[in-house]
Amino acid sequence: MNNMKKYNIGISCIGSGVGQSVINSLRLSRLPIKTIGFGTNPFAYGAYDCDEYDYTPTIYQENYIDKLIEKCKEYKVDLIIPGMDDEALIFSNNKSKFEAAGIKAIFSEEPLNTICRDKERMSEELNKVCDVFVKSYDKETLENDISKGLVQFPFIAKPRGGFASKGIEIINGIDDLTKISDEHILQELAIPTKDDPNYAFYIGQIAKNRNPQVSEISIQLVYSPKGELMGRMASYNKLNNGIPIEIVPYENEYVWLVIDQLTPTFLELGLRGPLNIQGRLTENGLKIFEMNPRFTGITGLRALMGFNEVEACVKEWLELDKGKNKLSFNYGRFGMRQTADKSVAIERNQEVADLFKQLNKSKIKNKKVIFITGITGYLGQNLVNELIKYPNFEIWGFGTDKDKTTHLFEGKIHSIYDNEDLRKGFIQFGNVDILLHLGFARPHNGYQKIAESLQFTHELFTRAASHQIPAIINISSQSVYGLETPPLWTEKTPVAPQTVYAQAKYSTELFLKTLKQTNEQLHCSSLRLGTLAGSGFGLTEVDFLSKIVQQALSGQPIKIIGGMQQMERFDVRDAVQAIFKMLQSDSSTWKPIYNVSSGDVNSLIDIAKMVISIASKKNDGKISEIIIDKKEIQMKFGMDSSSFYEDLSWNPTYKIEDTINSLVSYFMKNQKKSYRI
Template identity: 45%
Template sequence: MPIKTFGLDVSHTAFGLYDCDVFLPTPAVSHKDYVSIVIATCVAHKIDLIIPCIDEEVQLFAQHIAVFTKAGVKVLVAEESLVAMCRDKAAMSRVLNPIVPIFVASYDKRSFAIALLNGEVHFPVIAKPRSGSASTGIQIISNVEDFKSLNEQMIIQELAIPHKNDLDYAFFKQQLEKNINPQVSEISVQIVADQEGNLIGQMMSFNKLKNGVPIEIFPYENEAILQEVSQLYPFLKELGWKGPLNLQGRLTDNGFKIFEMNARFTGITGLRACMGFNEVAVCIQEWLGIRSELNSLDLNMNRFGIRQVADKSIHLQRNQTLKLHSEKLNGKKLKSKKTLLLTGATGYLGRNLIDSLIESNDSFEILALVRDKKKALELLPDKVFCYDVQDLENGNLVLGKVDILLHAGFARPHRSHEELANSLAFTADLFSRAISNQVATILNISSQSVYGQSDLPPWKETATIAPTTPYGIAKYASELLLESRVAQHKHINYTSIRLGSLVGGAKGMVEVDLVSRLVSKALVSEPIQINGGMQLVDRLDIRDAVNAINVLLNHSSMNWKKVYNLGSSTSMLLIDLATLIVDTVATDMDVPRSMVEVHNSKDTQSAGMDSSAFCQDFQWKPKYTMIDCIKTLIDFKNKSDSKLLLN
């Protein structure tokens, strides 16, 4: 997003500081002048919005929201009444259970003793500090002696035991017998409200924790739970709900039971963003008045999360065991459609690929990242969702929702050096964003131009890389950018397709290719002049290219090689190509045959690739011959001429 970030902390070694643009030291939250110092810091640095991230700070800022507002600083926090109830677990249960009975019963020490005598509660139970967080100070209370040892400030809650069909039910019971708090089968419900307290997004995950920190996170869907939770929304709004609110509980034999509630972002907020639910971006847009309807809050159900030193968001295709686990957890098959983000969507390859994907199996939700959104909406099918670079920079295009990035948008070889440089800069930025959001699969369209002329064609992927043009250098640079950026993320799959020159009459064709220009001359019986004639020429029919990429996208990316050649694998001499064009046009169109004039030339540049690796890995082979290509060009040009006459 186009924002400047300031990290405020008492510690100079705070982990998050070094992801911010500026570090501003503060005293400890307990300092008597903490709020006034923070406000003065915000005013001095013209900070528009501050986001408290720890419980003590959330409560303090909520209490002083009027002071922040008077100073012109917005605070992403709920009102004090809601925050205070979140901090007091006994109050949470007492106030909210009469609205929807989904909270575990909570007691202070005296009321628990009475309930125990009346047979209303039974051991084991759980004890925790009244205003604690992150599982600090939690104890399992198994008997009266354990209970008597508790201090008066502890809150005692009934245990939310997983239902008997839960995958971790047996483990949970075993751990309880050892007096260990088993942090498994926890359901986290994250709900987000705008500044008026209206819901703008909700999601659930099924988590396993270690010492209060989620380490395994699976997207979870359960409409019954969301319906129960939604009954709280009007009352939460009255209490001053704004921004994020996290509810933690378990699905028990008696239904969903909540044992924790926090009015702040949580430790897995960043991971949720990598899974499509970027609540921070949406809240910043909401509080700063730049909210866009394009930026909805939805979870990518095709990913799971794991955490150790860093967060990883991984596509479920990487692990079939975990995919089955996720499906069993949710009680249904995962959505079959993958989300494909395509650049170059309005170009020759892009337009025809989109049509093919929609017509063949419609198994992709297609997002197009384009330069001109208005033009794209006119050219592309209604099923395609169009975004421009401004949407990307403003956070309206949520990369966490993307399963596959197909980068085909790049300046053509005949464009200026400046346009090629701009394309390379855009490619570097796009790859960085995609990898930061841990997009599971990246397909980069490169070019045969990377090979140059050091080796004679046909080139294998192991041939010498020695590009002779700025376009070839830029394309090889794009391959290196992708490879180097993915190197530290082994769970991201990628490949670069070194594509041969495309030919054929189809949508988006621009007449710059040699074959197309020669066909145009032959159609009006102009002489065809060629230099040399002994150079090898290789062209791939646009239909074959589209079909090959379609096949690639529908194969698992787990075993992709880092580069593949994709061409026709059938080179021919330039003189033979010119003769074939002249003969085909003259025969098909019944026009006088053009003369082929051969001029002496030192031009010996040839082209041609060996595509056997691609053909073998994906059981694919080209279908169309050069004569087929020429005939589609004839038909396309005739139709184009007819349209011009009608206009």
């Protein structure tokens, strides 16, 4: 996607559920687009999510396509997406007009659209390929077959070209045949298997002449303009008036074997873009009763679950990263629809988790995807090198220098990203289970880098929230407390940042708090870490403890101003274990803020004495002199981390002596480095 010009995307029938779903999907993408909604209703919900909106005739008006093309030219539309079944057929019948106008559109060819709109023909012709489509009858044929005892009640009657379950009737007996007209087609019922969770409910509703829209399997296929598979997924759905309202991920090898048999025929008929297939798993195998070659009302919800088919198709049709737009689906989420889409981590609802297990048995081995920023930093490197030992995590790493990140972690973690990937929308946030934000400039990096880090955090958290990532851990700092309140600081201590860095860190906490207020399903916490120290991957030797250890090892005098300053150092090994413990915990129990440090507070002069004592045993007895510039410096640091210790059932392992020992060993192994400060 090197060409970053802005593209104009039109969505017709914007007031439909499909139109709204397309808009929701586009809003999740990072495509450089402007959206234009077309429709007939000023109250169309989706219209007000578009950048612009304009009116067209109804799709059934004779000059609809001509008027729509005029509007597309007016708004310089590069690509248009239909929002209804009948409209998709109309588009395919007028393919030449779109081509002549130079306007691209996402739709399948006319043969597939036509057969999908005629349920009787779909059954007759496609059952010759694979006998999985429900049998269809007209009224006269059915009456004859009933009289001969060839078929049995009940049946379902549908309008031949219907959609969204409108005009459906249940036919339980001869008397019910009066409900139907010549415009209806009768189909055999696809009754779920007896071990299906909704079997009893289904049978009970049919007996009451009601159409129970449960236990439906929805299969979504997505193909490129050249007929190449971009992605596919399936879900187990409950519907209300034809609209899916409960969606659980579903995987069944038998179902895909059936689809594989049918796919060559779909492609011959002109499958391009999306194709939705609806059916049920019955005692006689899969029974398909509906197909629609278009996006659907739950397209936007699928995008929240990692399967953003609209984004992938738009990019493919506009030839952005052509051939590389592949789709995957997060089997760790389930979905609900009411007035808005919501995607939730499956483990947060035990009944859904049980249903998921019942449906899929042990077919899906789900790992938690942890997206970690700042992966090449001091804490990042040590944390990742610990996490890769555990197979239940899939690590996605983010670093500003992709070459460096690749050098450090290629082959060790699943995916590596950088700012360019974020800017171009290459990161599939819908597949992320936990965002762990470590990446932030340190005070020694300067004000500009800190400002850039704050901007990056804002962008990152916004993207995470829009994709409804279930959990976010934000690494903050003890510096937000400032020095106005004496330690030990608790999470209830008023913050008073006194530096640019501290202000920026507190800003990240506030922004995350705001996101939580807009989405109750977001579980998040900001960890106010103590200052890290100790040997480990990526150590930057700017901390005073590293400096005085190097001085002591070389026998140089250690100059101290004041000496009675109280400070706390947090061993990086403990920091890694604390975060690891949190990643393993139930995110619903997290508090919004945690202090996380060693709880080991010492004076500067005592720390210097410990360093000299430990170093003298390793440097041939060289003993550094402590030179004190006596000044009254009221600087005290230290946090009460008991809340974290209690909630996570964890305590730090390393004391300041252990941290010093680790640094001494580290610098002794790196003798080639100068100890001069």
